[in-house]
Amino acid sequence: MTNTAQKLDTIPLVDSGYWSSVTEAIRTEAERLLSSGEVTAVIGYRAGRRSGTALPAIATSPEQARELVFSPGCVNNLALYLTKAKKDVAKKGKVAIVAKGCDLKALAGLMGESQLKREELVIIGVACAGVYGASADRSLPLSEETIARKCRECTVHAPEGVDLTAGSVPALPQLSPEEAEELARLEAMTPRERWAFWTEHFSRCVRCMACRQVCPFCYCEQCYCDRNRPQGVETSPRPAGNTAWHIVRGMHLAGRCAGCAECERACPMDIPLNLLNRKMAQELKELYGHEAGIAPKEKGPLAEYREDDDQSFIK
Amino acid sequence: MPKMITEQNLRALIDLLVKEGSRVVGPKAAGTMTLYEPLAAGEELVLTELPRRSAKEAFFPLCETILTYAKGEEGVQVNDIDPARFPETVLVAVRPCDAAAPGILDAVFSWDYDDQFYQERRKKTAIIGLACTKADDACFCTAVGLSPAETQGSDLFLTPLSGGGFRVEAVTEKGEKLLARYSQLFGEAGSAQPLPPAEPGGEKLELARIKAWLDANFESPLWQEIADRCAGCGACAFLCPACHCFDINDEGTEAKGARRKSWDACGFAKFTNHASGHNPRDAQNKRYRNRLMHKFKYYDDKFGKHLCTGCGRCVRACPVGIDIKAVLDEINSK
Amino acid sequence: MHAEKVKHDFEPKIVAFVCTWCTYAGADLAGTSRMQYPSNVRVVKFPCTGRIDPVFILRAFQKGADGILVSGCHPGDCHYMAGNFHARRRFAAFRKLLEFVGVDLARLQFSWVSAAEGGKWVEVVTELTERIRAMGPLEEFKELELEECWSGKIDTPELQEAYKAIP
């Protein structure tokens, strides 16, 4: 990082007062919910040891509620902690959750899949300006340079259908849609080129399963890809099995993915996994008019059908 | 008289080694990351960034074939992998935290049974270490008894000089041989001053004190506290230079295929799952406890070493922000 | 009676995933009617196209199929009422995913073949076989199957031998 004149893209997107006002609103509400006994736990974020980082926190006392924060480091989709995969958290009783707009879509998806009940949940929505990208230099403020790719195209800065909105959405500049551009670039390639693009990425996969473990929708108690009688996907981290795994993952999330891009953020090998999810979302919108939204839907696009669905590809 | 090598000559050394048929592995640009990968030429070497994955791969591959089998008319034939075919390797620009790892792992891979796959690769690999002059806030090698200038584990050790180039130190006989063999590329260090080593921040850890706490606290609320957040992925273990758990699997068809050994992680839910369905470590708190205990207690009990070099990779990679240094700090203060 | 056997340089491997009620019966009809169709096709039958998991398609490609046919009952004829309607959506989505990853969709054919359509079965299978024959073998998945991460790669003839044997 050069210390010469501040480049245009390092100008903070919002002033620091925004973060403290959202933080204060979350703390106040969390404190109230916990001291009144309305909930037994608030799932939010607290600051990490390293500057600029934040991590999921489960506050169970008003004192712990005072430690909750909202900062550009609050990258996690906390909906993960309400799924079957994280049973321990649910055991704590009725919970409140801090949710950004993108996280709300995941909550809606989980409600649609009967994994959650709205009435059993208090949602503290965040008027969100965006969060850091996975490789951002967290010593810098949130800027066009440090913001996550998904946030550049966010359509849900202001949360809806929540019990309380923390903060208010500041004026935000229009940012270029990098991910959409990347998707278009891939779509314009020949199949052979796309194959080369993806297999290069997949060949670096170490099968750490971070993409699966952070996904709110990968809540199956027995993942298809862990099964070995019969084995659907080879488990060794070799290019062949890796490719199969990521294709299967993409398929199992098609029509369910809420677009939080946690898989991509969690990937230690920088595989642009959200491109796969986004492509599928785009196709399912085109084919069946489905779009992940803030309102729960009873059935996903691949769980229902219409008799007049397109079948031009079938002979 | 200490030796030095210019950056240009370091790259030339790589070119020369490659030309002579060695596999040279070093930090290389891989998409948005830097990874330890085989270098085709010296110019590919990236000196500015700590590779995302550790260098343990050079000895303990992500996935390797340990035998092949074929079923024929006369029954099953099992073919060995000939370790003579493992390539002679030079690992270049290895950070002290990575260079220290094989010295730790030697113990487990030679405990009664020699794992020839590891040993043979170890024997055939020379390590050219590189002192760190830059650390980030995840680095904590000094807290676990190493340092950015630690030469232990390297055969040849490079320290960046203020005017460019590197001071060269032969740490082992292997290193001396390298130095002698390619003497034309090394010069006299003269009066050039080495750059000051990086200074990883953070509290120093008293590992004996941590061990004592672990000895006494198999049951502790700490484990559940961490497990509440832990997503149960293997990112930490797979980036770690010292994690050595692995899985063995058969792949291929009924008629022919390979048996493969590949990295595994104790954080995975099914890691210890019995065929009966009984799972000794059936909850994430038990699994995280095992990870930390293995690193700072069990391995110490068995081999007198701890399975951590403070590289900070797990801290950077954890998708839910679990920071092993913060956990150790907490234990240290108890 | 017998059509003259033409010798080709490349005989593609075609896997047909079919439902047992319609297409399998259709293929059976083609057989009992002594209609000729390429022997390249290996038929795997399922209770319903709704049971044909996209993973099966992937797995077949991985294990050496050069082309794949998925075929079942016409819409409205499903033995289980709506299995093929669900399958239709799933495959429509899966095709797009495969295409995006870089698989040439010309290697993957879907069709509705009823129990009475022995002729259509022959037509679909012949056309697919000829198309794949013209395209040549599917190299992408085979290359991928042989690929190793750099650290595990060793140059041993035994290994190469074992890999070559993967059909």
Place this chain on the structure above:
Amino acid sequence: MCDHSKNIYKPYLATIAELRDETSDIRSLRLVFQDEEVREKFTFRAGQFAEYSAFGAGESTFCIASSPTRQGYIECCFRAVGRVTDALRSLEVGDTVGVRGPYGNSFPIEEFYGKNLVFVAGGIALPPLRTVIWNCLDLRDKFGDITIVYGARTEADLVYKHELAEWEARSDVRLVKTVDPGGNGPTWDGKVGFVPTVLEEAAPAAANTVALVCGPPIMIKFTLPVLEKLGFADDAIYTTLENRMKCGLGKCGRCNVGNVYVCKDGPVFTARQVKAMPQEF
């Protein structure tokens, strides 16, 4: 012959000489090493285990269920519950399996000379004790009284039924067999009740006696207090732990209970050792 000094993961090849279905899903295999030299040189002690492979499916860990006193073959016994065991079960007489081993420690049989022995086993945990039982029966003079308490959920779940009959017929062994309540058929001539209870009723004297216990964790949990009550010291109770393993060689990091590697420090432990371990098995 495989050179184990080189590739520690390479198994010996063995042919299935005999197979026997113990229950509807438990099968025993008798294996004969294909290489003559291995056949002659392969030795093991009672309690040791091996890694058995069905090529194409992988490896599984089972004890060696035959007695070291019977040479020329080894036996294993497994329930078909996974990929490997399914594949092993699909093999027939004459087929080839891989065997790596023997691994782990063993029962200190020599230390039992002159003592009475009580074997307590539940379900599919009889095989690890059967190796000791036959070992001791083949050296019958060296031991005092031998009592075997063996139970399973139902009659059908008892393994080695023909050997149970054999032991029952012998006058130098006392076999107490039992099934869980409800698991007995109309012709059942054994006891009905859980193993710990039946053990308490059978009440073997603890003096100069060693107890060898193997069974599911729940059975062990309730059996140890009974033995204690009967007067058995922790050092006089032996058990064998079964943990999931991949390498069997102390490297893959899977089978540890605390800092104890079951594959190398075990699988045979005294109750004293087990009690000293973290309760995570």
